[in-house]
Amino acid sequence: EFSMKQEGDPFLSISFEDVNGNAQKNKIPDPRGFKAQISSDRNKITYRWNSKQNLSIERVFWRKSKESYVFHHQTKISNLGKQPLNLERMRLHLGSAFQIPRMYNPFDNASTYLNVGYFNAGPAIPEGCSCAYCSGRIDGEADEFIQVNEMGASGKMVTRYLSQARWACVNNQFFVNLVRPNKDMADVRIYGSTLQRNDSTEGAEILGVTGAMSFPVGLLSPGESKSYEFAIYSGPKDYMGLKSLGGEQKKVMQFGIFWWISEPLSWALNYLRDLLFGSYGFGIIVLTILVKLLLWPLTAQATRSQKKMQALQGPMAKLREKHKGNSQKVNQEMMKFYKEHKVNPFAGCWPILIQIPIFLGMFWMLRSASELYGQGFLWAHDLSEQDNISTIQGFSLNLLPIFMVATQWYQMRLNPMQMGPEMSEAQRLNAKMMRFMPFMFLVFLYFFSSALVLYWTIQNLMTILQTLITKTKLENDPKSKISPNDEIELENDEKLLEANAISEEERKNRNLLGLKIKGSINRKVLEENYKTRMRNYEESKLETMSASKRRTSLQKKERLQKAYDYLKALLNKES
CATH class of the missing domain: 1.10.287 (Helix Hairpins)
Structure with a gap:
């Protein structure tokens, strides 16, 4: 008896369906009926199957030298009878993928990577079409990944119709089955549904997905054959490997809107790993240092501007008090004041604004990097997981986030917010919230991968180093200090403000x-x-x-x- 270890159709198994997607049961090949053909080529194997309806199917699998996780497949369908044979459509199954067991993380659900995906190279259906064929259909976007939690209560996703399919896949966080036709296929449908597998070791249900793609075969005349060839990638979601295959297969990484940052960071991390004796941990450290050095001039300029802004707080507070109740006038006078004293109030924001997309790009890259799966560093056994050193009552004790929050706290101590009497209530509230920022980071990053926490810890250490160096340089640099002429001008400004000040x-x-x-x-x-x-x-x-x-x-x-x-x-x- 042919049995399966889990639900779902086997990877690359085939079946036939009518134009409405219903299975043609009398034409479904029995997997037990295929016979293997012995070949002298050790990298190639052929299976053949003949039905009672004079339908012959030949399936060839082979791999080329120097290809990792890639093999090729051809299905040849022949009509051996004397009558035409209408097969309508063939369905090729993409296999199944299950959620990788992860430690508890309330802020990140790894099932978002558990999906059925595709890449559509063709246009969408013409707008306004309402024929029976097009009614109710959803045209596939350029690339889309339908998550397991988007498949609804029925457990089946809405069928996607592709005008020109380049590839289709089933994947989880770190691994993917990706099927790419030798040539872009027209009129392709993508199916998907949820699965559940029982984990015999823990007795828990593990969530999964299965998918399939179907394409037209049509009418086979007597003696006619049709062949379909595919390149299959079945392995880890390795950005460099997928990029080298072309066909936009790198989209499987799902880097999100910051792909333009995640992609070069992924390339840089793998390049540094090769230079640093295969250590991804040291690769992350060096990559973080390089990014910080790249932003060093901008951050230093912001620090100098911040120091000058602190020296101008007195006159600025009196200026705000003078025009209290007239926000438009306050803004006009403040901009004039900044211009006179050559200060940019937004200079301190640029490093933060630039670091946000870099952090998010690094976050998405490290989150889906299969290279980190199972890679240890220091006491962390797996950089794609929490750096668990012990478990207490089912709670993971992680050490690296503690180091991270300590560096964050010390970094903020070096740049304290001034709590002067001239501050508004909103500014005071903001300053109080900033004091709790390290602990907010601790709560958020405590459950994330040790690779991400390692990156943020090294970033904090580099910021501390830069702050100490910049402060020392500013103390010894006369250009960074307010000149005597500026001090006289500020005193005159203050006197003028006091002279013109009026009560409420x-x-x-x-x-x-x-x-x-x-x-x-x-x-x-x-x-x-x-x-x-x-x-x-x-x-x-x-x-x-x-x-x-x-x-x-x-x-x-x-x-x-x-x-x-x-x-x-x-x-x-x-x-």
Whole structure:
């Protein structure tokens, strides 16, 4: 009896279906009916099968020298009878993939890599088509990976229709079965469904997926044969290996929107591994140092700008206080102030903004790098997993994240946020949140792979080193300090701000009477504005108003009178 160890059709098994995708049971080849043909070529094997309906199927498998994880396959279908044979469509099964057992991680579900994927090199269906064939169909995008959790309650994904299929695959986080036709195929359908396998060692159900691709065969005339050839990659998701195969097979890595960063980082990591005696751990360390050195000038410039900004905090706070309540004026004056003192307030943001895509690119690269699977470094047995040194009540004790948070905390101690009285409530809240940032990183990165935590730890150490060097250089560099002329100018600015500063009450009363906030009060303008506004509340006008409106107007008149009395008394005091 032919038996299978798990659910799903065997990899590269075939069956036939009608135009609606329903199986043609009387034409499905029985795997036990194939007979192997002995060949002198040790890299090649042939299987043949003949049915009672005069259908002959020959399946040839071979591999070329110096090819890793790649072999080739050809299926030849022949009509040996005297009558035409309509096979309609053939389905080629892509095998199955199951979730790789991982340690507990609440922030990262490795099943996102458990999917059926494809690459469509052709255009989508013409917009507006509503024929029976096209009704309800979903055209395949250029490349797409349908995750196991996207297959719905039925456990079956919605069939994708490809106008020009370049390849199709089934994969998990580190391994892939990828089938590529010798020539792009037209009118291809991609199927997928979920599987479950029982783990006999732990008694747990392991989630999996299986997939298939189907393509048209059509009518076979008597004596006619049709052949279909494929190149198959079945092995680890090795970026360099998949890239060398062409046909956009590197898309299987699923690097996301930061692929343009992940791809060169993956190449650099493998190149450094070869230079460093095959150690991926040292490769990650050196790669992190090189990236940090590349960003060194930008970070140093940001540090210098940050130091100068700290020296200007006093005048800037008084400038904000002077124009309090007028955000537009504050922004205008602040930009003018920055320009006068040649300071860029955003200089400190650039290193952070640049590091975010680099970090995410490194994250996606290390997350799917099969090269790290099973590779140890220091006490970590597997760089693709947590650096577990012990387990307490089922909880993994990881040492590397502790080192990481210690370096993060010390790094922030070297660049403390100033908590001056001039800070706004939002700035104070932001400063308090930054104090907890190392512990937030600890919670987040504690469950991720040791490779990612190693990268972030080395990054912190390099930042600490750069901060110490830059601070020492700034202390000994006269150009980085505020010159005596700048100090005199700042003092003059502060005196001018103090001289022109007004209280909140005066600002409110000036607004009521339509006076300028900046500068001294013009007595003539005060009198004119007061008389103009008071005319709105003359007794003749108040008599025509309703009771409620009259009451409101009298309150406004009273506030106007108090504002006038306050400002007039202020003018008399100054004179």
